[in-house]
Amino acid sequence: xxxxxxxxxxxxxxxxxxxFKYLGEPGMISLAGGYPSxxxxxxxxLQQSAAAAWREPARCLQYAPTDGLPELKHEVMRLMxxxxxxxxxxxxxxxxxxxxxxxLLLRVLINPGDGVLVEQPAYPATLQALRKQQARIxxxxxxxxxxxxxxxxxxxxxxxxxxxxxLYTVPTFANPTGATLxxxxxxxxxxxxxxxGFLIVEDDPYGDLRFTGEHVPAVRALAGxxxxxxERVVYFGSLSKIVAPGLRVGWTVAHPDIVRRCVIAKQTAxxxxxxxxxxxxxxxxxxxxxxxxxxxxxxxxxxKCDLLCDELDAQLAGRLQFQRxxxxxxxxxxxxxxxxxxxxxxxxxxxxxxxPGRAFYADQADASSLRLSFAGPGIEEIxxxxxxxxxxxxxxxx
Amino acid sequence: xxxxxxxxxxxxxxxxxxxFKYLGEPGMISLAGGYPSxxxxxxxxLQQSAAAAWREPARCLQYAPTDGLPELKHEVMRLMxxxxxxxxxxxxxxxxxxxxxxxLLLRVLINPGDGVLVEQPAYPATLQALRKQQARIxxxxxxxxxxxxxxxxxxxxxxxxxxxxxLYTVPTFANPTGATLxxxxxxxxxxxxxxxGFLIVEDDPYGDLRFTGEHVPAVRALAGxxxxxxERVVYFGSLSKIVAPGLRVGWTVAHPDIVRRCVIAKQTAxxxxxxxxxxxxxxxxxxxxxxxxxxxxxxxxxxKCDLLCDELDAQLAGRLQFQRxxxxxxxxxxxxxxxxxxxxxxxxxxxxxxxPGRAFYADQADASSLRLSFAGPGIEEIxxxxxxxxxxxxxxxx
Numbered sequence: 001x002x003x004x005x006x007x008x009x010x011x012x013x014x015x016x017x018x019x020f021k022y023l024g025e026p027g028m029i030s031l032a033g034g035y036p037s038x039x040x041x042x043x044x045x046l047q048q049s050a051a052a053a054w055r056e057p058a059r060c061l062q063y064a065p066t067d068g069l070p071e072l073k074h075e076v077m078r079l080m081x082x083x084x085x086x087x088x089x090x091x092x093x094x095x096x097x098x099x100x101x102x103x104l105l106l107r108v109l110i111n112p113g114d115g116v117l118v119e120q121p122a123y124p125a126t127l128q129a130l131r132k133q134q135a136r137i138x139x140x141x142x143x144x145x146x147x148x149x150x151x152x153x154x155x156x157x158x159x160x161x162x163x164x165x166x167l168y169t170v171p172t173f174a175n176p177t178g179a180t181l182x183x184x185x186x187x188x189x190x191x192x193x194x195x196x197g198f199l200i201v202e203d204d205p206y207g208d209l210r211f212t213g214e215h216v217p218a219v220r221a222l223a224g225x226x227x228x229x230x231e232r233v234v235y236f237g238s239l240s241k242i243v244a245p246g247l248r249v250g251w252t253v254a255h256p257d258i259v260r261r262c263v264i265a266k267q268t269a270x271x272x273x274x275x276x277x278x279x280x281x282x283x284x285x286x287x288x289x290x291x292x293x294x295x296x297x298x299x300x301x302x303x304k305c306d307l308l309c310d311e312l313d314a315q316l317a318g319r320l321q322f323q324r325x326x327x328x329x330x331x332x333x334x335x336x337x338x339x340x341x342x343x344x345x346x347x348x349x350x351x352x353x354x355x356p357g358r359a360f361y362a363d364q365a366d367a368s369s370l371r372l373s374f375a376g377p378g379i380e381e382i383x384x385x386x387x388x389x390x391x392x393x394x395x396x397x398x
Numbered sequence: 399x400x401x402x403x404x405x406x407x408x409x410x411x412x413x414x415x416x417x418f419k420y421l422g423e424p425g426m427i428s429l430a431g432g433y434p435s436x437x438x439x440x441x442x443x444l445q446q447s448a449a450a451a452w453r454e455p456a457r458c459l460q461y462a463p464t465d466g467l468p469e470l471k472h473e474v475m476r477l478m479x480x481x482x483x484x485x486x487x488x489x490x491x492x493x494x495x496x497x498x499x500x501x502l503l504l505r506v507l508i509n510p511g512d513g514v515l516v517e518q519p520a521y522p523a524t525l526q527a528l529r530k531q532q533a534r535i536x537x538x539x540x541x542x543x544x545x546x547x548x549x550x551x552x553x554x555x556x557x558x559x560x561x562x563x564x565l566y567t568v569p570t571f572a573n574p575t576g577a578t579l580x581x582x583x584x585x586x587x588x589x590x591x592x593x594x595g596f597l598i599v600e601d602d603p604y605g606d607l608r609f610t611g612e613h614v615p616a617v618r619a620l621a622g623x624x625x626x627x628x629e630r631v632v633y634f635g636s637l638s639k640i641v642a643p644g645l646r647v648g649w650t651v652a653h654p655d656i657v658r659r660c661v662i663a664k665q666t667a668x669x670x671x672x673x674x675x676x677x678x679x680x681x682x683x684x685x686x687x688x689x690x691x692x693x694x695x696x697x698x699x700x701x702k703c704d705l706l707c708d709e710l711d712a713q714l715a716g717r718l719q720f721q722r723x724x725x726x727x728x729x730x731x732x733x734x735x736x737x738x739x740x741x742x743x744x745x746x747x748x749x750x751x752x753x754p755g756r757a758f759y760a761d762q763a764d765a766s767s768l769r770l771s772f773a774g775p776g777i778e779e780i781x782x783x784x785x786x787x788x789x790x791x792x793x794x795x796x
Binding site: 001002003004005006008011012013014017020035038041043046047050054057058059060061062063064065066095096097099100102103107108109110111125128129132165199231240244245246247248255257258260261263264265267268269270271272273274275276277 | 400445448456459461462463464493497498505506509526527563646653655656658663665667670671673674
């Protein structure tokens, strides 16, 4: 009855959101979500910041500037400085989560058929956004050190990937693999971007969540050391994983020419993000609460991660392969000889959820892979989740 | 250095937002904004609802369903019932303001070059959204009774406007004209939509703000009486003008096939709107606060409107023409023989702002027109604003 645009003729949405329908089932333990643990929200301090923000109710209730509340921009600039990046006001805009940052960027840059390089496996909502923008997705493999930059170099040299406009990566504690791009590869990647004239989209929601190992500077930070590097990087930050997703506070750092256009795109996309939650976030950061809160959630996620990995080793040794992540929220697992979508059916019956690997591939999916998140479940649930997974594995390989 | 998509090669944004830079000037009185008066926000009750929402902090801080918090959907369904429209859950989605509702709708429906009918003059952000989606804009004139449906009929019959996909209108207290589409024209419009197979986009942020005259049912309400009418109407509602824009609560009522696709588009656009402000809005509506608040703001806007019109009559009689609006936020004015963009230069020097009419036209702008908003300024500023406008007019016609 209605004639929809090509990307919306089909009604396939996020494969992860599809799993949400099982979340409500009694007794279900979810290792599927990409969201932080509700138990770890800094409720008291956020309440304090909410009260502080409300001291100027009109600021919380009126329209806000499209590029974000100035006081929150100020705090994000300070935060970026701690991440080794000096940001000017015209290089920064705030968005309704960093998901919106990607959406706006694609709208101002990507025409149907434009080539976009994406690490593979990759965050499904990115793949979905690229498909909806009708980009030509070109995948680049990853290994234990993140994006395979050597392979990328060969692809660019041979011209097999055409002239890509941008490359999307989560270089630190990637979703879904948990891998971190080495410093050497970051530098090589920036040099490639300068040489071949594409933009690196550095999505960095997890970078602060390091449990172990040495800090690796953001691509955007390293870009300052390479001629022409800075303007080749678009950086997405977010408070969703380190404070709370419900604030819907993300940000884009990019060349002013790009930011200006993204702001114009945002004028028609939603005019402005909710000023009250922006004001809460601004106060929370200004009070230094994040610095107090971060060690607490890092310790908690680390405990959960260790426990999950220990339990997988203990209960599923030999059945699956994975690397212990150094941070973030995810363990990427391969179950040799098993299709993880079939495994999921058994897992749901055993009341445990995960995301089948297929969701993270644009092509040539590794069907035996799957993503486990240790962030969402309570620590007391993790052993049980591993047991259920073990039972599901047994049933799947019968 | 960067190759932007066609709609973003130019950096022209909202002409209204352009005026924002003058807002901070000391002593400036603005009749330019389309925003409600900050003085009229129901701060105490909203504070009460904020406290109530916070009783479940995890709900406020975690990701929310993409189509909106169920409790707010429930309240919006009740509100729509009061507006004469029965809405099922799958016909409704919540958005980050109704601006996002339009953006998502255009993304799922409008291909570059698709014909879209727009009343003229029209809300500039709608024109901007249509341009960014590369729609082929076809304007339909309005008169004192809103959209000229007779003219539209002729346009459709003659085929001069091609086969339009949708028609955008603010049928009640239009932005910028303040006009309300008569009941007869609404019925005729729905019949045209059914006959010619286009969608009516009914944008209704001001409908509750009636000062005088008889209530006219929403187009979506009347559509229920016409065979095939209901699925031809997409309705946008919003709390921005009746509660507070900062909540960023808007909603879309449409056929489930349309809503489903808009929800998928929202997954990549911003995943979800801020749940805290949704929860505040849900409590505010559930407590019946809106019903208490509405008469108060209607009375206040009515007083401001009357005063502005009286002052225009007293201080600018003969120099300008306008119709007293029956509700909403705007007075649409023509100043014979004056270009309102030039008038604005004088007005800014006199410390009063308005929006030149040009901003509301996609073609054949009436340069002598301008929009005055009586909602934003304090009542004590309105007489002075009219005096300054009178001085500016004098200077412009010297």
